[in-house]
Amino acid sequence: MSTKPSTLKELPERGGLFSQPKAVWAVAFACVISFMGLGLVDPILPAIANQLHASKSQVSLLFTSYNLVTGLAMLITGFVSSRIGVKWTLLSGILLIIVFSALGGASDTIAQIVGFRGGWGFGNALFIATALSAIVGLSTSGTAKAIILYEAALGLGISVGPLLGGELGSISWRGPFFGVSVLMVIGFLFILFVLPKIPKPTKRSSLADPFKALSYPALKTLAIVAFLYNFGFFTLMAYSPYVMGLDEHGLGYVFFGWGILLAFTSVFVAPKLQSRFNLAASMGVMLTLFTIDLLVMGIGTFMGSPTTVIVAVIVAGIFLGINNTLITTAVMESAPVERSVASASYSFVRFLGGAASPWLAGKLSEWYNAQMPFYFGALMVFIGVIVLIVRRRHLRDIDVSHAH
Known part of the structure; x- marks a missing residue:
C-alpha cells in the first residue's frame, strides 16, 4: 500500500528530523505563517x-467560506501543480493569501470579509496541499519524520497565530488580517529565493484523479472520519471564543x-503511540477523549463556568495534536x-465538514x-469513532506498511 508514484522524487533517508535541506525549512517556515x-x-x-453588528452565525461564515473554498479548490491543486510546477503553485497560493487577507482587513461589512476569506481559502488550498507533498518529497529523513515536521509547523503556526491575533486585534480587528498579509510576503520571498526549481511530473494530473483516489477504501475511511471530526474541531475554533468571556488578549493566550x-503532542507523542499501537485504536482513543472534552x-x-471551557479548550490540544499526525x-x-x-x-472531504460546522454552531x-453546539460537535466526533x-479492517495495510 505504501508504494506509490510521487511528483517529487523522494530523497534517500539519512539524518534525523531536524537534518533537512534548506528547501524543506523554507517550505516549513511558509507553512508556519500560513497556519497562523x-x-x-x-x-x-x-x-x-x-x-460590525453581526450575529454569531454571520461571523462564523468567515470560517465557512474559507473552508468551503479551500475544500473545493483542493480538487484542482494537483491539476495546477502538475502543469506549472510545485514552486509556482506554492507562490501562487501565497500571493492569493497576501491579496485577499489585505482586502479582508480593508473591508467595512461582514459580507465583504466573508467573500475575501473565500479568496484567501483558494490560495490556502493551492499552498497547503502542495506544501505537504513538497516537504515529504524534499525531506532526507523519510516520510514519517517529514510529516511530523509538517505537523510541527502546523502546530507552531496555530499556537502563535492566536497570540499575535490577540495583540493585533486589541488595537483593531483589522490588524490580524493585515498581519497575515505582511507575514506571507516574507514566506513568499523565502519560497522564491530558497526553494529550488522542482521538475514537473512526467504525468499530468487530471481533474478526475481526486475522485478516483476516494475509491480506495482506506482513503475513503480516513476522509469520512476527518469530515465528522472537523465538526468538533471547528466548533472549538469558531464558537468557543463566544462563551469564554475573555477579551482579545485573553483569547489569544488560551489558543x-x-x-x-497541539504542536508538542503531534511531534513527540503521536509517533510513540503509532509505533506501539495500531492506527485505528490510537485514533479511536484520541477521538473518544475529544468527544468527552467537547461534552465538558x-x-x-x-x-456558566467559563473557566471550565477555557481549561477544556487548552486540553483539547493534546488529543487534536496526536490525531492530526496519525491521520x-x-x-x-x-x-x-x-x-x-x-x-x-x-482534504476536499474534511474541509466540507469544516465549512458546515462553524455556521451550524452559530445557528x-x-x-x-449556548451549550448545544458543543453537544452536537461531540455527537459528530463520536460518530466518527463508530465509522473508524x-x-x-481497511486500515490494516497502513499499519503493516508503517511497521515495515
Missing part, C-alpha cells in the same frame, strides 16, 4: 460581531496554550496514488442554547 492565518482571527471574532499542546465544554457553558501519516500511505492527490482528496446557539471501528 487559521487561528489569527479567533481572538477577534467577538470584536467583529460587536463592531496559544491550546496550540502549544458544553457542561461548563450550561453551568495525516495514514493518508500518505492510504492509496497507490500521488501523495498530493491523496492529500487533495482527503444551534441561536435556535436552542466499523471500517477498521
Whole structure:
C-alpha cells in the first residue's frame, strides 16, 4: 500500500528530523505563517460581531467560506501543480493569501470579509496541499519524520497565530488580517529565493484523479472520519471564543496554550503511540477523549463556568495534536496514488465538514442554547469513532506498511 508514484522524487533517508535541506525549512517556515492565518482571527471574532453588528452565525461564515473554498479548490491543486510546477503553485497560493487577507482587513461589512476569506481559502488550498507533498518529497529523513515536521509547523503556526491575533486585534480587528498579509510576503520571498526549481511530473494530473483516489477504501475511511471530526474541531475554533468571556488578549493566550499542546503532542507523542499501537485504536482513543472534552465544554457553558471551557479548550490540544499526525501519516500511505492527490482528496472531504460546522454552531446557539453546539460537535466526533471501528479492517495495510 505504501508504494506509490510521487511528483517529487523522494530523497534517500539519512539524518534525523531536524537534518533537512534548506528547501524543506523554507517550505516549513511558509507553512508556519500560513497556519497562523487559521487561528489569527479567533481572538477577534467577538470584536467583529460587536463592531460590525453581526450575529454569531454571520461571523462564523468567515470560517465557512474559507473552508468551503479551500475544500473545493483542493480538487484542482494537483491539476495546477502538475502543469506549472510545485514552486509556482506554492507562490501562487501565497500571493492569493497576501491579496485577499489585505482586502479582508480593508473591508467595512461582514459580507465583504466573508467573500475575501473565500479568496484567501483558494490560495490556502493551492499552498497547503502542495506544501505537504513538497516537504515529504524534499525531506532526507523519510516520510514519517517529514510529516511530523509538517505537523510541527502546523502546530507552531496555530499556537502563535492566536497570540499575535490577540495583540493585533486589541488595537483593531483589522490588524490580524493585515498581519497575515505582511507575514506571507516574507514566506513568499523565502519560497522564491530558497526553494529550488522542482521538475514537473512526467504525468499530468487530471481533474478526475481526486475522485478516483476516494475509491480506495482506506482513503475513503480516513476522509469520512476527518469530515465528522472537523465538526468538533471547528466548533472549538469558531464558537468557543463566544462563551469564554475573555477579551482579545485573553483569547489569544488560551489558543496559544491550546496550540502549544497541539504542536508538542503531534511531534513527540503521536509517533510513540503509532509505533506501539495500531492506527485505528490510537485514533479511536484520541477521538473518544475529544468527544468527552467537547461534552465538558458544553457542561461548563450550561453551568456558566467559563473557566471550565477555557481549561477544556487548552486540553483539547493534546488529543487534536496526536490525531492530526496519525491521520495525516495514514493518508500518505492510504492509496497507490500521488501523495498530493491523496492529500487533495482527503482534504476536499474534511474541509466540507469544516465549512458546515462553524455556521451550524452559530445557528444551534441561536435556535436552542449556548451549550448545544458543543453537544452536537461531540455527537459528530463520536460518530466518527463508530465509522473508524466499523471500517477498521481497511486500515490494516497502513499499519503493516508503517511497521515495515
